[in-house]
Amino acid sequence: MKFRNKLTVVIGALVVLLASACESFLDVNENPNNPEDAPVTGLLTNSTLETARNIYRAGSATSNYVQYLASPNPASSSDTMDPLDFSGTWFNFYNVMTDLTVIMDKSTESGANHYLGVAQILMALNLGMTVDFFGDVPFSESFTFETVTPAYDDDQQLYGQILNLLDQGIANLQKESTITIGGDDFIYSGDIEKWSKFAHSLKARFMIHEQGYSASEVLAALDGGFSSNDDDAKVFFFEEAFNPWAQVAINNASLLLGGWISEQFIQALDGTSYPAFDPRLPLMVGTTSTGEFVGTVNGAGRGNAPESGARSTLIPGQYYTSETSPIMIATYAEMKFIEAEAALASDKARAYAAYLAGIEAHMDMLEVEDAAKAAYLADPSVSVGADALTLDLVMKEKFVAMFLHPETWNDARRFDYAYKDMTLPENLNPNLNGEFIRRLAYPDSEVSRNGNNVPQVTLLDRIWWDQ
Template sequence: MKKFFLSIFAVSALVTSCASEDDIYNDDSLKAYEASGEYFFANAQKELVDQLTTPSVNLNVFRYFSQYWAATTYRAESRYDLTTRNIPDNHWDNLYAEALGNFKKAKENILAESKPALMSETEWNKKQQNRVAIIEILMVYTYQVLVDSFGDVPYSQSLDIVNTPLPKYDDDAAIYPQLITRLNAAIAQLDTSYGSITPSQDLVYAGDVSKWKLFANSLKVKIAINMADVNNSLAKSSIEQAYAAGVIESNTNNALLTYNTFAPNYNLIHEELVQSNRNDFVPASVFVDKLNSLSDPRRPIYFTPLNGTTNTFVGGNYGYQNLLPYNDSYSHIGDKIKEPNLPGVLIDAAEIHFILAEAAERGYSVGSAATHYESAVMASLTFWGVSNTDAIAYYNQAAVSYGTATGTWKEKIGNQAWIAMYNRGFESWTFFRRLDFPGIVAPASAYPVADGKIPVRLTYPSTEPNINGSNYQSASSAIGGDKLTTKVFWDIN
């Protein structure tokens, strides 16, 4: 039987297939008869990170939801018109078909592989356990993104197009505890004494099982903290258990996918802003002004200084056009952000420390809120290359330090998480919905569909009412209406 070897960045369309009554037609000589599951795993990783990283307004508008960027010409998305180019459809499809579909195919192919002749049965079984567990962990991650994006989504009947081509939507509040259960099972399977994914096919941790354990526990923290206001007992026990087992607390353990410096596998920000020579974005003034007020040392990294200056940063008006003179009137997206090999991030130390600070404030046994908050701020500064001297000076400002910054713990954590999550729009949006900080508001120019508010969910894909109408109607009714203003189950404040 012929073999077909895939690039680790091969298109994920290989998870789909054609059908015909003609046997010769179905016997496609070019299809991936014996493609290793690890190739599909690498494809799935990249598809997932691409979707969370890309600045394409056809795919990902979360930088707009967090008001990091403002538009220059095409301002529909910053005013929350999300259906003109089917943005929810693309987000849904990329996560279900491209990410989860590839993860499912990876698991199936890995389980179908035969033991190498020179490998013991024990070693093979342990390696298989590790590989399947790692896939399972990233599937859980992807399902969380889907729930946090839409609310009720297909879960128990998803990914089985043969038996359930029209899957029901599961209750988002019921999915979350199942994700915790799946994570616990996957963590229990991981054995650091044995191998896993081939290093070249694991684009995040190169097959390092010990780091995948940290990732899985960190993911459990991420999922659990969202449940704190609706299922405090499960949130508390899950976070305390994960923290005790070990989570990502150092940038050396960040879950990063490092892109190449060359086409077609460079960071999609570089592709959209540099290779495509697009001038669609400038930093939003609401964000720039916040960093200016703190003399934040990340400013020359996040943005370019105003033309002809070294330390002047000016943002554009969010929700409006920011046109001529484009080059000289505004700062622009920072050069580092546009580097072709800038890593895409799944989880980082800053994010986890901010969550642990919140958990500590909620009374969970995870250490000191002030310590985690400081560690979060410092981790972000260090990640972006700020010197230790400048980082310490920044944190010691009265407006930044946990003991002296104004506001409640939610405001302190929310404001600094907003700054740190720049370039991670989806996670920033999650912090905002859970903590209700920073105090950003919808622009006066927002479309009526947003009801004068920043969206708190994406509407379902436009195809669902026609293709999966009965299940769509049930889900829409269950969540209180398929609207941008309908909150996911954990967003109760």
């Protein structure tokens, strides 16, 4: 079976890679694990798998902020936007980027241009997630093994490097390569054309973050990007090491109480905030024990609902929570909503077509029945016509289609959290002065090891594109 074969590759690679990657702030002057001796094939296996897991980790960190999920406990820090320690998330970003640095160095030396291109694309993605979370971060001095206290680079300048990495990756994919990528690539199994589309799609994602972005450049990137759901960047999991959101759902079924659904998300789909009931809702989350969709208010907790059966939660076996379900890294649906946003000011017909295509693509991904899909797309609150299309509608549908994905937090900040009926959580962190969180705090591990270089910021200080 394909998944079992991939697992065999993973196990073999991890034997070689055990503890190979090291974080920028760890003592790397002496490296007993010597990751330079690991083959690029094994490093790519680990990097593609762990990049998908980083999407999960990042989504887990931010899903309460955008009110996909809510804590069942009142005044929980994950809901109330208190400063949390994301040392583990930070480590995992840098862990992957360290392996990618080795791939790039070894591929450059050997002429393995396809490995070089893929590594540059994955580096851009992981660096971009790190910058989007924290702002200024170490990069230029992080992988040289010359210092344990690397300097912090400016977040706006790092964005320039992210886009350059994507351009370089696209260019290297077009060259001859001494080694062919295959099953060691968990995302596309070595399909270079799809990697190129992925890179163009990521360019569009990162460019649209910028205030005053060039719509024509975003649309040009999309022209080279995904053209159907078949192009989605995703990593399937396997029975022996399954999707981490599946574990959240399984834990919840055992009353370990994770994955409770926010009231905001339920009401965005159940006909409360918008006129139409969305047929995707029962395919994404569970009902209560009485068959209803009931969310949990962020910050308020479960109240008189001591068990998960009285509130909607993630449940095992759905698209996002089956043991072998994929983690979606980037999707065609996301790209259509980026297209709709970018084209809205200049070409409403193109924007409207992209908006409808994004909804349909996500519904097809979830396997919504044709009749239910057609009814939703025909509802007057959805089928508004090109002239009546608004950014609010585009962002609402993108919010649904990006369920549990960390990119939604970037959208929320760009959109100033202006989703319909989204309100501040109860028991909000008083230091936020009645405002939504704008960045993550630097991790405690970094402050303790590299404190002289860590910028002094608050959770209200905005990163460069969120001004």
